[in-house]
Amino acid sequence: MPRRVLVVEDEEDIANLVKIQLEGLSCTVKLAFDGAVGLAEAEATPYDLVILDLMLPGMDGLEICRRIRAKSRYTPILMLTSKSSELDRVLGLEMGADDYLTKPFSVMELVARVKAILRRVDALSAPSAEHKVIDTGNLRIDVERREVLANGARVELTAKEFDLLLYFAENPGRVFTRSQLLDRVWGYSHSGYEHTVNSHINRLRAKIEENPNQPDCIQTVWGVGYKFRDRS
Numbered sequence: 180m181p182r183r184v185l186v187v188e189d190e191e192d193i194a195n196l197v198k199i200q201l202e203g204l205s206c207t208v209k210l211a212f213d214g215a216v217g218l219a220e221a222e223a224t225p226y227d228l229v230i231l232d233l234m235l236p237g238m239d240g241l242e243i244c245r246r247i248r249a250k251s252r253y254t255p256i257l258m259l260t261s262k263s264s265e266l267d268r269v270l271g272l273e274m275g276a277d278d279y280l281t282k283p284f285s286v287m288e289l290v291a292r293v294k295a296i297l298r299r300v301d302a303l304s305a306p307s308a309e310h311k312v313i314d315t316g317n318l319r320i321d322v323e324r325r326e327v328l329a330n331g332a333r334v335e336l337t338a339k340e341f342d343l344l345l346y347f348a349e350n351p352g353r354v355f356t357r358s359q360l361l362d363r364v365w366g367y368s369h370s371g372y373e374h375t376v377n378s379h380i381n382r383l384r385a386k387i388e389e390n391p392n393q394p395d396c397i398q399t400v401w402g403v404g405y406k407f408r409d410r411s
């Protein structure tokens with residue numbers, strides 16, 4: 180089955196370039212040059228990936244991203260931004276994109292990011308012998324459904340918050356620096372964006388910890404970084 184990808188990008192040259200590259204990866208590609216049209220398309224048809232420009236006529240990429248995230252069906256989103264100040268906005272608002280690329284990007288970079296996202300989607304949807312669930316203390320993490328229960332109650336996490344929590348929970352007791360987390364969870368290093376890790380951890384703690392001021396799940400290791408509590 181070819182993968183269906185929706186590209187919402189008003190710069191036609193970029194949209195067509197992305198289309199050609201994705202077709203090279205055996206994807207079926209639909210283009211939308213306007214935000215409102217793109218959102219309507221994303222809502223009408225299930226896509227395996229949505230590539231979303233940030234600045235769009237009709238409706239901006241952040242709003243589209245928020246609306247797609249509000250749906251129960253999980254759709255991976257790769258965000259395109261044209262300058263690093265926009266990247267700050269994307270990271271700062273944490274609107275739940277799976278990944279982002281800053282323009283101008285190379286074709287190789289684009290293909291690598293898309294492949295990484297599709298691999299992750301395949302891994303999540305692959306029928307596995309056992310339904311993977313991590314049960315640890317007050318947390319229950321359903322890996323395939325991307326659902327988390329804390330103290331028996333469902334918590335809503337953004338895509339990156341979930342990835343970060345899962346990475347920690349799969350490596351209990353291991354200490355990670357901020358730049359290691361940025362590299363492993365976000366997939367590549369962005370020196371200078373370590374504060375992004377701090378803000379994600381603060382939000383995650385507020386959602387999963389019984390007492391966020393005295394975190395038990397994700398602990399601070401002073402002067403180094405963070406670790407997930409040891410398995411007891």
Ligand code: CA
Binds near residue numbers: 188189233234235
């Ligand atoms: Ca644009």
